[in-house]
Amino acid sequence: MATDRESSTDLIGDPPWLEGLLVDPAAVRRVRGVRRFVESDSYAQSFGREWNWFAQTQLDRPEENRAESRQTFAEKTGLGPEDLAGKTVLDVGCGMGRFAEVALSMGARVVGVDLSTAVDAAYGNLGDRPDAAFLQADVFDLPLREESFDLIYSIGVLHHTPNTREAFLRLPRLLKPGGRIVIWVYTSERRIGYAASDLYRRFTTRMDDERLLRLCKAAGPIGALYRTRPGRYLSPLLPVSHHPDPEWRVLDTFDWYAPRYQWKHDWDEVEEWFRTAGLEEIRRHGVPVAVSGRRPAEAPAANRS
Ligand SMILES: C[S@@+](CC[C@H](N)C(=O)[O-])C[C@H]1O[C@@H](n2cnc3c(N)ncnc32)[C@H](O)[C@@H]1O
Incomplete structure (x- = not known):
């Protein structure tokens, strides 16, 4: 957790709405403009390098008719502008922000978190957007309040942690009742x-x-x-x-x-995680293994730690 403390009025670069989502808004360790909640990128160092070397390669370029990130987002999440407009969204393992940019373009307010210095690339790409905020933080210890998000997505991330299932199970509690979560992890089919x-x-x-x-x-x-x-x-x-x-x-x-961890999973296994978390309306999406679910509107999701 962060150790240095600054008055929140000293914060430059964070949109004002971010503070309401943080467990401890006063806890700040800021490097190169980004709040850091980890001391290092740990096992994800190669990702920090990768996304800073290739900070813009996968960003869409509508002027060149390049929309691959938008298409991939639609295929792997099943989400469109009607699901994102006006929503508070968490991008878990945002990398350099290619999917955060898509969600922003559909009218969402996006918090991107990543364990690695990839957040520097995301911040460089999107940090000036009033509806975007980026944090360097670990999915296993996110500094975010429970029941804060309408939607959580995580694309190509959880299988790169030491334990995909346990990483996933940290997330549903961050959803507002009725909120949705969608993940895509590598398939074991091939x-x-x-x-x-x-x-x-x-x-x-x-x-x-x-x-x-x-x-x-x-x-x-x-x-x-x-x-x-x-x-x-x-x-x-x-x-x-x-x-x-x-x-x-x-x-x-x-x-x-390069990544140290690269787990692969099948549909049944991933759906079991969603059931364990108490999620409902569990759906498979176009690309294996992409699954979404909804937190029940009334009963709280399984509160594991
Ligand atoms: C393959 S990249 C995907 C990035 C982005 N979602 C995309 O599809 O472009 C995986 C990302 O997960 C991040 N990551 C790995 N372990 C993590 C953890 N424990 N907490 C948060 N992010 C993590 C890595 O740093 C890396 O940026």
Whole structure:
């Protein structure tokens, strides 16, 4: 938890509405404009590097007809402007803010939290928006008041923590009664496809981040080859991103091979977590494994710690 204290009038950069969501608004350790509730990015250091190296690669660019983050958000959450407009929303593991930007564009007020210095990239991208706030904090110890949020989403995050289920179970209490939560975690359906990368990850997760980045850059042309018909058959042997954008390919490949934790789950397992949390209206969304649920309007969600 933060140790340095400042008067709340000294706070620059946080929107005034944020204080009402914090457990202890007076607890402030601020570095580079962002409130920090952890001392370091811990096991998520590679993410801090990744999102500061590639701070804007995945931001949508409507002027260039690039809307992949918006499309991915819709596929993985099933949410649209009607669900977000005027809502107070928590983005758990916001990275550099690509999905926070989408939620903001749909009229939400967004708090983005991330364990790593990725929040610096998010703050750089979106920190000037009056409806956005970013905190460096751990999903296992969020400095946020219970029953604060209409909606929580977490895309591609919880499987990168030491325990996906336990990380998830920290979240429903932060929902207002009747609020919704949606998560997307890696699927365990593609076991064969994962065999080679699971083997390589034994080495890559121990590598220096800069060295791994150089390897991922070198693998860029291989990813381009996988976009051809003959190349497709080679990809299970050396799985690397085959995204059409070369920079995105490097980022995606690094994102796959660097993180210390990378758990995979199936639908039944994830739905069980939602039931354990006392959530209802549990739904599967378009991409495995994306699941949402609603906190009952009356009864409180399971209050685990
Ligand atoms: C693959 S990135 C996804 C970022 C963003 N949601 C996106 O899809 O662009 C996973 C993020 O989870 C964050 N993360 C990992 N463990 C976390 C934890 N315990 N608490 C909060 N964030 C965490 C990492 O720092 C990283 O930014």
